Amino acid sequence: MSPLYDAASVEQRIYTNWESAGVFRAQPKSPRRPYALVIPPPNVTGVLHLGHAWDQTLQDILARYHRLRGDDVLWLPGTDHAGIATQTRVERTLLEEEGLRRHDIGREAFVAKVWDWKAKYGDTITSQIRRLGGSVDWSRERFTMDEGLSKAVRTVFVRLYEKGLIYRGNRIINWCARCGTALSDIEVEHVETEGHLYYVDYPTVDGQETVTIATTRPETMFGDVAVAVHPDDARYAGLIGKSLRLPLAHREIPVIADEYVDPAYGTGCVKITPAHDPNDFEVGERHDLLQLQCMNADGRMTELAGDLQGLDAVTARTKTVESLEKQGFLRRVEKITHSVGHCSRCSTVVNPLLSLQWFVRMEELARPALKAAEDRELKFIPDRFSKIFSHWLEDVRDWCISRQLWWGHRIPAWFCSDCEHVTVSIESPTACEHCGGLCLSQDEDVLDTWFSSALWPFSTMGWPDTANEDFARYYPTSVMVTGYDILFFWVARMVFMGLEFTGTLPFSDVVLHGLIRDSEGRKMSKSLGNGINPVDVIEEVGADALRFTLATGTAPGNDQRYSIEKLEGSRNFVNKLWNASRFVLMNVTQRAEKEALAVDRLAMTDRWILDRLQETILSVTRLLDSYEFGEAARTLYDFAWDDFCDWYIEIAKIDLYGTNSSRKETVQSVLTTVLTHLVQLLHPFIPFVTEEIWSFIPGTSGWIAASAWPTGSTEWRDEEATASTRLLQDVIRAIRNFRSAQNIPPSKQMPIFVRVRQEHLLPSFQEGEGMMRRLCNGSELHIASQMEIPDGAATIVTEGADVYVPLQGVIDFAAERQRLAEEEKRLVEEITRLQTKLGNVQFVSRAPAQVVDGERRKLADYEERRQAVQERIGQLAKM
RNA sequence: GCGGCUGUAGCUCAGAGGGAGAGCACCACCUUGACACGGUGGGGGUCACAGGUUCGAUUCCUGUCAGCCGCACCA
Numbered sequence: 001m002s003p004l005y006d007a008a009s010v011e012q013r014i015y016t017n018w019e020s021a022g023v024f025r026a027q028p029k030s031p032r033r034p035y036a037l038v039i040p041p042p043n044v045t046g047v048l049h050l051g052h053a054w055d056q057t058l059q060d061i062l063a064r065y066h067r068l069r070g071d072d073v074l075w076l077p078g079t080d081h082a083g084i085a086t087q088t089r090v091e092r093t094l095l096e097e098e099g100l101r102r103h104d105i106g107r108e109a110f111v112a113k114v115w116d117w118k119a120k121y122g123d124t125i126t127s128q129i130r131r132l133g134g135s136v137d138w139s140r141e142r143f144t145m146d147e148g149l150s151k152a153v154r155t156v157f158v159r160l161y162e163k164g165l166i167y168r169g170n171r172i173i174n175w176c177a178r179c180g181t182a183l184s185d186i187e188v189e190h191v192e193t194e195g196h197l198y199y200v201d202y203p204t205v206d207g208q209e210t211v212t213i214a215t216t217r218p219e220t221m222f223g224d225v226a227v228a229v230h231p232d233d234a235r236y237a238g239l240i241g242k243s244l245r246l247p248l249a250h251r252e253i254p255v256i257a258d259e260y261v262d263p264a265y266g267t268g269c270v271k272i273t274p275a276h277d278p279n280d281f282e283v284g285e286r287h288d289l290l291q292l293q294c295m296n297a298d299g300r301m302t303e304l305a306g307d308l309q310g311l312d313a314v315t316a317r318t319k320t321v322e323s324l325e326k327q328g329f330l331r332r333v334e335k336i337t338h339s340v341g342h343c344s345r346c347s348t349v350v351n352p353l354l355s356l357q358w359f360v361r362m363e364e365l366a367r368p369a370l371k372a373a374e375d376r377e378l379k380f381i382p383d384r385f386s387k388i389f390s391h392w393l394e395d396v397r398d399w400c401i402s403r404q405l406w407w408g409h410r411i412p413a414w415f416c417s418d419c420e421h422v423t424v425s426i427e428s429p430t431a432c433e434h435c436g437g438l439c440l441s442q443d444e445d446v447l448d449t450w451f452s453s454a455l456w457p458f459s460t461m462g463w464p465d466t467a468n469e470d471f472a473r474y475y476p477t478s479v480m481v482t483g484y485d486i487l488f489f490w491v492a493r494m495v496f497m498g499l500e501f502t503g504t505l506p507f508s509d510v511v512l513h514g515l516i517r518d519s520e521g522r523k524m525s526k527s528l529g530n531g532i533n534p535v536d537v538i539e540e541v542g543a544d545a546l547r548f549t550l551a552t553g554t555a556p557g558n559d560q561r562y563s564i565e566k567l568e569g570s571r572n573f574v575n576k577l578w579n580a581s582r583f584v585l586m587n588v589t590q591r592a593e594k595e596a597l598a599v600d601r602l603a604m605t606d607r608w609i610l611d612r613l614q615e616t617i618l619s620v621t622r623l624l625d626s627y628e629f630g631e632a633a634r635t636l637y638d639f640a641w642d643d644f645c646d647w648y649i650e651i652a653k654i655d656l657y658g659t660n661s662s663r664k665e666t667v668q669s670v671l672t673t674v675l676t677h678l679v680q681l682l683h684p685f686i687p688f689v690t691e692e693i694w695s696f697i698p699g700t701s702g703w704i705a706a707s708a709w710p711t712g713s714t715e716w717r718d719e720e721a722t723a724s725t726r727l728l729q730d731v732i733r734a735i736r737n738f739r740s741a742q743n744i745p746p747s748k749q750m751p752i753f754v755r756v757r758q759e760h761l762l763p764s765f766q767e768g769e770g771m772m773r774r775l776c777n778g779s780e781l782h783i784a785s786q787m788e789i790p791d792g793a794a795t796i797v798t799e800g801a802d803v804y805v806p807l808q809g810v811i812d813f814a815a816e817r818q819r820l821a822e823e824e825k826r827l828v829e830e831i832t833r834l835q836t837k838l839g840n841v842q843f844v845s846r847a848p849a850q851v852v853d854g855e856r857r858k859l860a861d862y863e864e865r866r867q868a869v870q871e872r873i874g875q876l877a878k879m
Numbered sequence: 880g881c882g883g884c885u886g887u888a889g890c891u892c893a894g895a896g897g898g899a900g901a902g903c904a905c906c907a908c909c910u911u912g913a914c915a916c917g918g919u920g921g922g923g924g925u926c927a928c929a930g931g932u933u934c935g936a937u938u939c940c941u942g943u944c945a946g947c948c949g950c951a952c953c954a
Contacts, residue, residue, distance in 0.1 A: 001913095003913075003914065004914085004916075005914095005916090190950095190951090190952095197954080213954070214954055215954055216953085216954070217954090228954090261954085262953090262954085265953075265954065266954055267954090268954095269954085270954045271954070272954095273954095277954085279952090279953095279954085280954085336953090338952095338953055339952080339953070384883065384884080385883095387882075387883080388882075388883070388949070388950085391881085391882065391883095391949090391950070392949090392950070395950090395951085484948095484949090485949095487949095488949095488950095519891085521947095552892095552893090552902090553891090553892080555892080555893070557884085558884080558885085558892095559884095559885095559947095559948095560891095560892085561891065561892085563890095563891070563903090565890090565891080565902080565903050565904085566891075566892095566902075566903080568903085568916070569902055569903070569916090571916060572914095572916040572917090573916090574916090575914065575916045575917095576913090576914065576916075576917085578913085578914080579913040579914035579916095579917085580913065580914080581913080582913050582914080583913035583914080584913085585913095586913070587913090630892095630893075631893080631894085634893070634901075634902095637901090637902090638901080645913085645914085646918085649913075650918095653912090657912085733919095733920085736919060736920060737919095737920060737921085738920095739908095739919085739920080740907075740908070740919070740920040740921075741920080741921085743907090743908080745908075745909080746908075746909055746911075746918095746919070747909080747911080777911085830898095833898080837897090837934090837935085840934060840935090841934085842933095842934035842935085843897095843934045843935070844934085845934080846933090846934050846935090847897070847934065847935075848897090851897055851935095852897095854897080855897080
C-alpha cells in the first residue's frame, strides 16, 4: 500500500470486477425485499455534467446503502432520445459535413442517420456512469425508443385518445421558428425584454372618429379581426358595434366589448388577433371571430400582409411601422420592458401561433396527482416542493404533445384520404377503421420527448405487460431522485401518468436536489463555458473525492457551489482514510479475535471509541433513512478524522508499541473492528477506496459492496467511558494549549502533576496516564486526589482536574498570576450567569428537568474550578 | 400580482428552542515509526434588521431590507 492513495490505479479495475461479478444485478427471485429506483435518463447523445454527477451520487448512495441493508436493489439505468436536442445536433452536423438539410435526404434517411449518431455517441453516458461508480444494473439498461418502451408510448396514446384525454385541435401554441416545432408551455422561458408599445390609430368606417390601440407586435395587425374595449368603459360605449377600417390592410373590423380588456392599460382598446395571441384566441372564440393567420409556421408573413408577404417577423415589424408612420396612423411609440417568450432550448423568440396539434387534456389527469400530494402519499423531500407541485398542477393548461420533428415516437394516428376519419391504433392499421379505405397516411409528427419520459418508471419494466416479472416486483419504485428544475417537466408527468395507467404512484418519495453552480455562484451552462465534465475531475482526484464533495455539499433542496478547494478537501479525506487503514493493516496481521473484544478486556478508550462508533452507526443510518446525505457524510467525516484518526489511533500506539500482549491484541481487535465498520459506513459515499481497503483487511471476504450494513452492538454504548475520556481529552488539550502558549517545544519533555478534584474520577485519570504522557510528551506523571503543589509550577484548571507543570525558571510568576486572575474572572462571569438563571423560578419550574440539572452541574463545576484557581492565586501571592 | 428560497467566521456552507460549528484561508509551532493531501495550538461571529411568542430565540411567528428562483400576466 502506497502512502498516497492513487485512485486512478484502483477505480476502473474495481468497477470492472463489480460488473463482471454481477454485484449490481437485481435478483427478482430472491426472497429479499425489493428496493427500486430508475435513473433520470440523460440525453443519449449528450455528455454528463456535474449536475448529473450529483444526481447519480445521491442515487448511488441510496442504492448501495439499501444493498448493504439486505434489500434486493434494482437501480435501472438508461437514456433518453431527447427529440429536439438530438435532432438539432444531427442536423447541424449534416449541414456542416455534407451541406445538406434534413429535407434534402428525406425522413427515413435522416432518422437512420440519427440512429447512427446514437450508436456512435451513445456510450459516452454509460461510460461516465461507470466512471462515477454507479451501481446500476446494466442488464436492464433501457432507451426511450426501445421497442418495448415505444409500445408503452403507443399504448398510452391510444388509451388516452379513446378516453377523450388526448385530442387534436386548432389552438394557439408556442412556435419556435428555429426549431421548426410547437413547444409546450413549460418549454418557453419568459425573459424581461426591452420593447416598444406602438400606438396606432384605427379610424371608424365613417371617418368620424378614431380609435387608438396599443400593441407590441404591430406586424400582427394583418391578422386583426376586431378591436375590443371593456363593456363598462364609458369612453368607448358609443363605439361598440361600429366598424373600423384596418390601416394598411383595407379591411373592416368591428369594435366589440369584452371583459378581458383592462381599461387602465394602454388606451383601453385592444386589437384582437385570434391566430397570434392566446388571449385574443379566447376572445375570438367568445365572439365567434375569424382566425386570420398573417404569419406562417416558418415565421414568415402570409399573403394577408400584402407587400410584406414572405418577410420574417422582425423585418415585417420595421416595414409595418414605417408604413403606418408614412400614412399617418402611428400616433406615438413608447419604450417598455415586457416579458417575451423564448425557446428554452435555443433562445429564439417564440411566437404564439394558431396551429393544429395534439393535446393532452390535463384537468382529469391532474386531479388524482394533486390529491396524492395533498394527502402526502406522494412525499417531497424537502416538503416545500409539495406546494410548488400542487400550485403548478392546479391551473395547468392542456399539454401540447405533438412536435414537428422526425426524431421521436411518431404519433400513432392515421388519416384516411377517403373519409377523413382518424384511426388511432397501437399497431399500424391496414385499413381505415371507419370506411375500410386503404389510403391511410400516418401523422407526420412525433411526440414530445417528455411524453415518453413520463412513462419511464413503468415502461422500463415491461409495462403494458403487467405480468412482467420486473414490473410485478419492482413497480412502483421506492424513490425518485432528481433536480428540482424538472419537477414539472418530468416528476409531475410521471406522477399523473403512473396514477392513470398503473393505478399507483410510480414512487412515494421524491428527493429533489438543487443545481450545481460554479465557484462564483453562476449556473453552469454551455454558453458561459463553465460546464465541467465529471470524468475530467475524476482523472484529477478520483471518483470518490468527487462523490464525497457532492455528498457533503448536499443540503435538502438547495443548490451547491463547486470549487477546487472543496474537492481537495475530499481528496485529502480519502487519503486520510487510506493512511489510517494502512496504519491499522501494518499493525494488524491477523483476523480480529472476538474474545479480544470481550467487554471485560476493554480499556476506557476502547469503550469510548466503540461508543462513538455505535452512535455514528445509528446516526448515519437514521440520516440516510431520511435522505440527509450531507449530514450523514459529515458525521462520518468527523468520526473518521477526529475520533478515530486524531484520538484513537494515537492512543492505540501506546499498546501497539508496548509490551502487554493482551492489551496489544485487544487494541488490534478494536482497530480492526472500527476500521471495518467505518469503511462499510463510508462505502455508499466513496465506494472505490472502501472496496480496496476492504480487500486488505484480514478476515473480510467477498465484496464490501455486497456485505452487510453495520448494526454494531448495544453493548458498545458506554456513557461512562465516553464521559471520562472526554475529561481526559480536555486535560490533554489544556496542557497542549499551555505548552503552545508558553512556547515550550513539543520535543521538550516535562513532568505533569494531575490533582483529580473528585475522588470517583481518580481511576479514570489513572487509566489515562499513558495517554496523557504520550499525547502531552510528559516525562513523569503524578496522579492523585491530594498532592503538594510542586515548586515553580504553573497551574491549569480543567473540568475534572488541576494540572501542575513544574518548570523552574520557565514560568514567569507575574504572568502566571495574571493568567489565573483572568481565568477567575471568566469563571465568575459564568457562575453569575448560571446563578441568575437558576435563581429564576420560572426557569427552574418550567424548563425540562434535564436542562435544569445540566445547568446545575455546570454551576458546580465552575464553582469547583473557581475555588481551585483562587487557592492557587492565594499561594502565589505568598511567594 | 402569487408562491418559494437565501442572509451565521475573511470565503464556502452546516446546524439547532437551553451561551454558536466545519472545511478552506490566516497566525505560531512541529521532518513524533499511517498520512505535509499530515500533526498541535491559536485568532476570528450583535447568527441581516425590527417587533412578537417563550422561563429562555440565532433557531418558531410577523414585518422590513438585501440577493436569488419559480409561476401567472403584460394590448
